[in-house]
Amino acid sequence: MSEQFRTCPRSGLVFHKSAETLIKWNAVTAVVFLAVGGLLGLLVVLTRWPAVHLLPADLFYQVLTGHGVVTLLVWIIYFEVAVLYFCSSTLLRCRIATPKIAWVAYFLMLGGAAIAAVAILQGGSSVMMTSYVPMPAAPHFYLGLILFAVGALIACFIFLGTLVVAKNERTYEGSIPLVTFGALTACIIAIFTIASGAIILIPTFLWSVGYISNIDPLMYRIIWWGMGHSSQQINVSAHVAVWYAIAAIVFGARPMSERVSRGAFLLYILFLQLASAHHILVDPGVGTEWKIFNTSYAMYLAVLASMVHGLTVPGSIEVAQREKGYTNGLFEWLRKAPWGNPVFSGMFISLIGFGFLGGITGVVMGTEQINLIIHNTIYVPGHFHPTVAVGTTLAFMALTYFLVPVLFRRELVLPTWAKWQTYVFGIGTSLMGLFMMGAGTLGVSRRHWDMAFSGSAFSFEYGGAAYMMMGLTGFFGVVSVIGGAMFIIVIVGSILFGKKIEDKSEYGTARPPVLQMAPPAPAHHGSGFVAPGTFVLAVVFLATFVVYYFLNWMYLSSVWPMS
Amino acid sequence: MSALLPPSERVWGNQPLDKVEGTWILIALVWCLFMFFMMPYWHVFGKQNYSGEAYRTTPQAFSAKVEAMVDAHTVRTETARDFPVVRPPAGSDVYLLARLWDWYPILELEKDQTYRLHISSMDWQHGFSLQPLNVNAQIVPGYQMTLTITPDKSGEYTIVCNEYCGVLHHTMLGKIYVVDR
Numbered sequence: 068m069s070e071q072f073r074t075c076p077r078s079g080l081v082f083h084k085s086a087e088t089l090i091k092w093n094a095v096t097a098v099v100f101l102a103v104g105g106l107l108g109l110l111v112v113l114t115r116w117p118a119v120h121l122l123p124a125d126l127f128y129q130v131l132t133g134h135g136v137v138t139l140l141v142w143i144i145y146f147e148v149a150v151l152y153f154c155s156s157t158l159l160r161c162r163i164a165t166p167k168i169a170w171v172a173y174f175l176m177l178g179g180a181a182i183a184a185v186a187i188l189q190g191g192s193s194v195m196m197t198s199y200v201p202m203p204a205a206p207h208f209y210l211g212l213i214l215f216a217v218g219a220l221i222a223c224f225i226f227l228g229t230l231v232v233a234k235n236e237r238t239y240e241g242s243i244p245l246v247t248f249g250a251l252t253a254c255i256i257a258i259f260t261i262a263s264g265a266i267i268l269i270p271t272f273l274w275s276v277g278y279i280s281n282i283d284p285l286m287y288r289i290i291w292w293g294m295g296h297s298s299q300q301i302n303v304s305a306h307v308a309v310w311y312a313i314a315a316i317v318f319g320a321r322p323m324s325e326r327v328s329r330g331a332f333l334l335y336i337l338f339l340q341l342a343s344a345h346h347i348l349v350d351p352g353v354g355t356e357w358k359i360f361n362t363s364y365a366m367y368l369a370v371l372a373s374m375v376h377g378l379t380v381p382g383s384i385e386v387a388q389r390e391k392g393y394t395n396g397l398f399e400w401l402r403k404a405p406w407g408n409p410v411f412s413g414m415f416i417s418l419i420g421f422g423f424l425g426g427i428t429g430v431v432m433g434t435e436q437i438n439l440i441i442h443n444t445i446y447v448p449g450h451f452h453p454t455v456a457v458g459t460t461l462a463f464m465a466l467t468y469f470l471v472p473v474l475f476r477r478e479l480v481l482p483t484w485a486k487w488q489t490y491v492f493g494i495g496t497s498l499m500g501l502f503m504m505g506a507g508t509l510g511v512s513r514r515h516w517d518m519a520f521s522g523s524a525f526s527f528e529y530g531g532a533a534y535m536m537m538g539l540t541g542f543f544g545v546v547s548v549i550g551g552a553m554f555i556i557v558i559v560g561s562i563l564f565g566k567k568i569e570d571k572s573e574y575g576t577a578r579p580p581v582l583q584m585a586p587p588a589p590a591h592h593g594s595g596f597v598a599p600g601t602f603v604l605a606v607v608f609l610a611t612f613v614v615y616y617f618l619n620w621m622y623l624s625s626v627w628p629m630s
Numbered sequence: 631m632s633a634l635l636p637p638s639e640r641v642w643g644n645q646p647l648d649k650v651e652g653t654w655i656l657i658a659l660v661w662c663l664f665m666f667f668m669m670p671y672w673h674v675f676g677k678q679n680y681s682g683e684a685y686r687t688t689p690q691a692f693s694a695k696v697e698a699m700v701d702a703h704t705v706r707t708e709t710a711r712d713f714p715v716v717r718p719p720a721g722s723d724v725y726l727l728a729r730l731w732d733w734y735p736i737l738e739l740e741k742d743q744t745y746r747l748h749i750s751s752m753d754w755q756h757g758f759s760l761q762p763l764n765v766n767a768q769i770v771p772g773y774q775m776t777l778t779i780t781p782d783k784s785g786e787y788t789i790v791c792n793e794y795c796g797v798l799h800h801t802m803l804g805k806i807y808v809v810d811r
Binding site for chain 1: 632633634635636637638639640642643644645646647648649650651653654655657658659661662663665666668669670672673676677678679680681682683684686709710711713732753754755757759761762763764765766767768769770771772773774775776777778779780781782783788790791792793794795796797798799800801802803804805
């Protein structure tokens with residue numbers, strides 16, 4: 068049987084038939100799980116809103132466990148599998164390797180997610196996503212996660228296999244594109260991550276069924292976070308690749324320098340996995356040198372990489388816009404950007420939210436000593452919602468707005484909703500995160516049903532400011548969920564009821580033309596910076612970073628001396 | 631759309647970088663190195679650190695130490711459950727036990743005195759979160775965490791459990807009183 072391909076007349080992308088079906092199914096499954104996870108998130112936020120306090124304690128912890136597993140693992144990894152297939156087969160114009168095994172991966176992930184979901188619904192596995200031993204979950208909770216991870220691992224190898232196919236069949240000239248390079252980074256980190264998960268979850272499963280008598284809880288934490296935090300680094304690599312892709316799609320932007328952008332991805336591969344330490348900074352039994360080296364990703368070299376991407380992505384947009392004639396002042400290029408196009412607005416809010424809220428706070432709370440005043444407070448989810456929900460999820464949403472017309476050949480329904488959705492979700496989630504961090508600075512705990520401690524032998528009252536922060540967290544959490552629901556409605560509505568796009572795009576057995584190398588960039592004339600506006604934004608970012616960093620050292624220096 | 635295309639040079643490592651990138655990489659690198667060296671600096675010159683001091687222990691061994699301290703230094707009891715309030719000698723070793731869902735016992739410490747505070751868990755993981763100071767630490771069963779503390783303000787402090795430990799997690803509070811001499 069010869070392979071079938073079609074060319075999308077709008078985007079010029081070439082889809083391999085088997086790959087296209089796989090991308091669609093993985094992405095649609097992801098969006099369905101996002102809807103479930105978002106609904107669970109609504110229940111969490113309505114319980115932590117002190118004035119509402121919706122659920123009883125046991126149900127709250129059950130729902131919180133489900134929210135973590137469904138959003139952080141199932142939604143994101145399903146979408147990442149779709150991104151991996153897109154970045155290999157579609158971008159390199161080649162057939163996907165072993166599509167049948169890719170379906171095995173799909174169903175293993177689905178089965179694993181279903182088994183874990185059953186375990187959580189049965190109520191005996193309300194152990195949070197982290198399932199810290201020795202608190203036990205039902206054996207099939209671990210089993211479900213293991214099966215899901217095996218499926219994801221197979222998908223990673225299919226991505227690598229597709230790269231080999233493209234190279235052997237010479238479907239492209241020169242080196243792989245930058246976006247595929249970013250996806251490769253995500254894939255390599257994913258393999259490390261899943262290996263860590265296997266090393267700890269398989270013995271924990273055996274412990275839960277009685278074959279192993281004891282799992283050391285500290286060892287569990289260190290290795291589990293080798294999966295738990297590193298999986299967020301898959302997200303970072305994947306959504307940075309998506310940023311570059313969207314800059315290219317919307318603006319025709321070329322990377323400022325391939326060497327710099329790829330070097331930054333390389334730093335991710337080398338150092339991002341060290342982040343397990345972020346969760347162990349105030350644990351007993353781990354040495355200080357280990358903590359400092361690992362928490363800083365080897366002298367912050369992976370942070371350096373993110374700061375580089377933070378400059379080069381908007382920088383490449385600025386260069387492209389200036390070439391189009393938007394050269395007035397520092398910021399005309401940005402003012403005249405297509406703010407009504409959700410593909411661009413989603414990507415840009417993702418970039419700003421990830422950098423200013425997620426990135427800065429992540430480094431600050433990952434500073435060994437500062438972690439003393441932050442560990443396990445609600446500051447932690449206040450950090451990772453801007454990182455994962457605004458950074459990764461919103462970037463994926465933006466890409467979806469581009470993919471629906473080219474993959475499903477349907478126009479978007481409710482275009483006005485789509486136009487506003489990225490703002491509602493991005494700003495709602497960012498403000499929710501900001502107020503969670505405020506409450507965390509005032510000492511409010513994460514994963515805690517009642518900040519009034521009803522039923523305790525002792526009493527303690529947080530101040531009015533902490534209650535106000537949690538009220539605002541609740542309010543903006545609801546705004547965030549509304550933004551998420553708008554996305555689901557627009558995307559599901561478009562796939563089911565969108566107006567069919569009648570452009571001719573038939574499958575054929577002709578081999579697609581070889582992907583040519585990009586034309587050389589025009590030489591830059593003049594002595595100034597090519598992207599002065601972006602540089603100013605970067606300096607504003609750095610100033611915010613420095614001020615906030617020292618503010619937290621100041622808070623720290625006011626507490627009891629200890630050593 | 632060249633981020634979606636192969637780079638224009640076969641060897642992308644040879645592509646020149648613009649001044650704006652070079653300048654930013656240099657600035658960012660300096661800041662990264664500064665933040666890195668700030669941590670060892672604070673271990674030497676700062677006053678708020680956790681040295682990492684810890685010991686392996688067992689629930690039995692640790693609760694024996696707690697009971698010895700409670701027997702020797704209890705000054706009164708509080709609450710309907712007669713929680714002992716322990717006032718150990720200034721500068722001594724102090725033991726605090728975490729279990730479902732208590733912090734045991736209540737400690738009464740003197741202001742500006744230095745104590746070695748040992749904490750461990752009898753069962754699952756717990757979170758030591760001292761409020762309103764907002765100092766936090768992870769309490770792991772099988773490990774005894776040893777923090778050398780010098781309370782420098784008197785008052786009533788509450789220990790909140792901030793690691794999820796089951797359905798009554800939210801009731802798990804404890805107390806540390808810091809009193810003037």
